[in-house]
Amino acid sequence: MAENPTRHTLNPNTWIDLYADYLFNYAVVRVNNNDMAKDLVQETFFAGLKSAKNFEGKATERTWLVAILKRKIIDYYRKINSKKGKAEVRMNFYEDSENDGSWIEERVPQTWGNDADKLIETTELKSAIDQCIDNLPEKYALVFRMKTIQEFETEEICKELNITASNLWVIIHRARTQLRKCMEDNWFHS
Amino acid sequence: MAKFSITCDEATTICDKSQYGEATFLEKIKLNVHFLLCKICGLYSKQNAKMTKIYKMKVTDCKKEHHCLSKEEKEQLKKELQELEA
Secondary structure (H helix, E strand, C coil): CCCCCCEEEEHHHHHHHHHHHHHHHHHHHHCHHHHHHHHHHHHHHHHHHHCHHHCCCCCCCCHHHHEEEEEEEEHHHHHHCCCCCCCCCCECCCCCCCCCCCCCHHHHHCCCCCCCHHHCCHHHHHHHHHHHHCCHHHHHHHHHHHHHHCCCCCHHHHHHCCHHHHHHHHHHHHHHHHHHHHHHHHHHCC | CCHHHCCCCHHHHHHHHHHHCCCCCCCCCCCCHHHHHCCCHHHHHHHHHHHHHHHHHHHHHHCCCCCCCCCHHHHHHHEEEEEEEE
């Protein structure tokens, strides 16, 4: 008796040719690190092979592999989430009762040179920005990139990283004030 | 007036949120009241918009890129997968 035609089957021999690039691209925009994305894709294939017997054929092969990868990415997020205080966050505002929430004098924004208006698309400008982002604590850099560069919805990030919306905005705020200061010191100083 | 009063930390948080078009109407009112009293945050806001422009440039770049694994990387993956199967 022929198999039910709507049932999908797995062919691990063709996985790499068919899905490696798709999965890699999926991972790289989410973790922003080529090596990490490569590892995640590899782990996905391994996990897929190991649990192939549990494949019920309800979804396509690709959907099934993406679901595995997604779980791997969330595990990765959890790992960096728990790595607290790896890079120290520079505070921009006072947190004592007297001046609570006011600018710390040496962190007050300075006027930028006139060149700041010429937003030329230079490679130097881009690498300056990248360097500043890399200086952020890993979790801040991740949330900032997801929201700003990859343009994920707030809700989606909160779900994937298991944080609240107000958490997210505090992180974005700290990341952006820190990036502004970094760019002021390294790029816009007149 | 007191209920619109916010700190610079809060004002700049709203300012950042509004760069993504996600500040609420009330937050925007509070922010603008704060700008009347605080020039520093006004400057922050102006520079923040500039930073957003720079980030947008990066977004355009990022979208153009399509990431692929190299041939060698794929061969390596295949080998490892076969070993696991055996």
